[in-house]
Amino acid sequence: MIIFPAIDLYDKKAVRLYKGDYQNMTVYSENPIEIAHDFQSCGATHIHMVDLEGAKDGTTPNIDIVRQVANETDLFVEIGGGIRDMTTVEKYLSAGVGRVILGTAAVNDTEFLKSAVAKYGDKIAVGADVKDGYIAIKGWLEKSKITLEDFLSNMQSIGVKYIICTDISKDGAMKGTNLQLYKQLSQKYSMNITASGGVSTLDDVKQLRQMNIYGAIIGKAYYIGAIDLKDALEAAR
Secondary structure, eight states: OEEEEEEEEETTEEEEEETTEEEEEEEEESOHHHHHHHHHHHTOOEEEEEEHHHHHHSOOTTHHHHHHHHHHSOOEEEEESSOOSHHHHHHHHHTTOSEEEESHHHHHOHHHHHHHHHHHGGGEEEEEEEETTEEEETTTTEEEEEEHHHHHHHHHHHTOOEEEEEEGGGTTTOSOOOHHHHHHHHHHOOSEEEEESOOOSHHHHHHHHHTTOSEEEEOHHHHTTSSOHHHHHHHHO
16 A cells, blocks of 8 residues: 655645644645655655645646655655646646646536546546535535545546545544545445545554555644654555
């Protein structure tokens, strides 16, 4: 299983939100590049990045930092947050990003999603952010009318290979991840599923690995020292 330590970007800083609430933001570092280097020195091979400003308004205000991480480290970079057209996809890929994550656009613009998957294949992932069983969009600010199950079945039929599934109720809460949800998803779908939200102990990591989940994102647990990244990487192997 791949561990994706995470950097959420806002105003060129590394921050974390609590359950997706922009009013409840903690700044962990003024220097996200330093954190990316630390991830690599701990042995990480991948990094999950989110542009929180982009998620709200569909822009790329932090792309210089993303480019720097892609160019100055050996980490495989995946980025999400406000990627809603082909121009933005291409902008990130040409900046050295390995995979872009479509969220709101995958829900609201199926034709764009299909075109992106047809053109870029494995370089496209989809974020399935769940709130009370339904897909949330626009930086988690809105709940759609689409159930997680319907959404994932649709993604699989379109040919999406990578899903990042976040249980918003668990995100940043440090109360464990939704193991039951990921177990069901791993049994039901053939896509590569990354667990996100509430991965806060080594036990979470070990249990997800036993389910043959593709990846797990570690965010707040790293920043507050609840999980030692080296230990998490070891447990994921």
